Amino acid sequence: MSWSSDVAERLPSGTIMPLTVEPRRPTGLLEFAAEHGAAVDAALARHGAVLFRGFGVSGEDTLAALFQRLWTEPLSYVYRSTPRTDVGKGVYTATEYPAAQEIPMHNENAYQRDWPMRIGFHCVTPAASGGQTPLADVGRVTERIDPAILAEFRDRRVRYIRNYSDFIDLPWQTVFQTDSRSEVEAFCTANDIGFDWTEEGLRTSQVCQGTAIHPGLGRELWFNQAQLFHVSSLGPAMAADMLDLFGEAGLPRNARFGDGGAIPDSVVAAVTAAFEREKVVFDWQRDDVLILDNMRVAHGRKPFSGSRRVLVSMGYPHSAFAADPFRIHS
Numbered sequence: 001m002s003w004s005s006d007v008a009e010r011l012p013s014g015t016i017m018p019l020t021v022e023p024r025r026p027t028g029l030l031e032f033a034a035e036h037g038a039a040v041d042a043a044l045a046r047h048g049a050v051l052f053r054g055f056g057v058s059g060e061d062t063l064a065a066l067f068q069r070l071w072t073e074p075l076s077y078v079y080r081s082t083p084r085t086d087v088g089k090g091v092y093t094a095t096e097y098p099a100a101q102e103i104p105m106h107n108e109n110a111y112q113r114d115w116p117m118r119i120g121f122h123c124v125t126p127a128a129s130g131g132q133t134p135l136a137d138v139g140r141v142t143e144r145i146d147p148a149i150l151a152e153f154r155d156r157r158v159r160y161i162r163n164y165s166d167f168i169d170l171p172w173q174t175v176f177q178t179d180s181r182s183e184v185e186a187f188c189t190a191n192d193i194g195f196d197w198t199e200e201g202l203r204t205s206q207v208c209q210g211t212a213i214h215p216g217l218g219r220e221l222w223f224n225q226a227q228l229f230h231v232s233s234l235g236p237a238m239a240a241d242m243l244d245l246f247g248e249a250g251l252p253r254n255a256r257f258g259d260g261g262a263i264p265d266s267v268v269a270a271v272t273a274a275f276e277r278e279k280v281v282f283d284w285q286r287d288d289v290l291i292l293d294n295m296r297v298a299h300g301r302k303p304f305s306g307s308r309r310v311l312v313s314m315g316y317p318h319s320a321f322a323a324d325p326f327r328i329h330s
Contacts, residue, residue: 003039006032011047015280017135017297018049018290029055029062029289033069040070040291044118045216048296049135057287063120063313064089066289074313075116078177079187081225081253083170087311094121094133094310095301103301104228105136105275108294108314111160111225113191113208116314117215119294123284128306133290136278136298142211142222144274149267150222153210157258158224160208161251165200169252172202200250207258209320214295221295227272229255232265284310 008022021043023032029052033040043050058065067074067090074090082095095103109115121133142150164172176184184202188195194205212223231239231254242251256262275298292299294314 003032003036006036012280012282015137017047017137017280018051018282019043019047020051020053020282022052022054027055029057030065030069033066037070044291044293048137048293050291051282052289052291053285055287055289057122057289060087060122060124060311061089061091062289063122063311064091066120066291067118067313067315071118071316074315075317076177077314079112079191079193080170080175080177081111083174084312090313090315091122092312094312097301099127099131099304099308102303104233104272105134105279105298105300106225106228107138107223107298110223111158111208111229112206114317114319116294117316117318118314119292119299120313120315121288121290121292121299122311122313123286123288123290123309124311125307125309126284126286127304127308129304130302131304131308131310132281132283132302133310134279134281134300134302135292136275136280136300138221138223138296138298139217139219140278141274141298142220144277145222145271149270150211150220152257153222153224153226154220155210156261157207157210158226158263159205159256159258159260160225160229161205161249161254161256162203163198163200163246163250163252164202164204165252210258212295212320215318216293217296222271223295224255226255226263227268227275229253230263230265230268232268233272 006024008024010020032055064074077092084096085093097103108119164170164175172184173179176187178184188204196203210224211220213220227233231251234242
């Protein structure tokens with residue numbers, strides 16, 4: 001399971017991630033992964049994040065091929081929450097938000113009951129400045145969150161409320177990757193998502209976990225996206241404008257407790273602060289490939305200038321849906 005004779009390893013000072021792995025002699029990443037797949041999993045189990053640097057990378061479908069060799073076919077991205085471009089073969093662009101906008105720390109698809117255990121990033125073109133993908137150890141973040149807050153989210157869970165329209169946020173056709181209302185309804189029914197067709201488009205509501213047990217670690221982790229969906233994440237001025245324009249029920253996205261109760265702004269701020277205190281930042285280099293344990297490590301994006309192209313694949317699916325002791329109908 002060791003690869004020590006083939007690569008050099010290093011860690012940022014004072015943290016266990018990401019483990020940077022560089023070849024001692026020229027080799028392709030896919031060939032290396034095929035030979036050392038067990039060692040890749042072992043490194044992810046130890047560190048949660050592995051950065052492959054200096055390997056030969058064969059085009060923009062590298063992530064898809066890497067996931068196929070190590071785990072499974074990459075997952076499709078349905079019920080999406082951010083704008084992306086489908087590159088093909090289970091590879092997508094990273095979230096296409098404006099360059100000046102920072103993307104807060106999060107675990108991919110933590111606003112769903114089904115999520116990938118692995119997420120990979122391929123830096124095709126680093127930004128001229130900024131554009132880092134900061135990481136955070138979710139176990140350490142969880143330890144920073146007040147136990148009373150943790151217990152409340154564990155017990156009450158999180159309700160995600162979304163209103164889709166053509167003029168703000170994402171239209172339902174993009175989110176569900178279909179133009180068929182019957183297909184949307186079938187997806188929502190299968191995934192216990194409440195839905196209503198409105199004059200503007202569609203409204204959905206789903207209750208998901210506030211915390212989750214990591215299947216490998218057996219440890220409870222903070223695992224939701226309340227602080228991203230909650231209206232306070234927009235900042236005081238923008239939140240006030242959005243509430244004036246749409247009213248709370250009509251917001252493009254919002255988060256409440258699963259029983260419908262309001263999540264206080266102060267709780268969202270405390271959780272955001274916990275993530276901020278655990279941030280680890282590294283600079284991308286061309287053709288870096290980063291693999292994360294998606295439950296154990298959160299990620300975000302720093303603002304940037306210049307061109308930046310980072311691709312994403314997700315795989316190794318895990319579901320809390322079937323394990324639910326009961327289903328809360330949204």
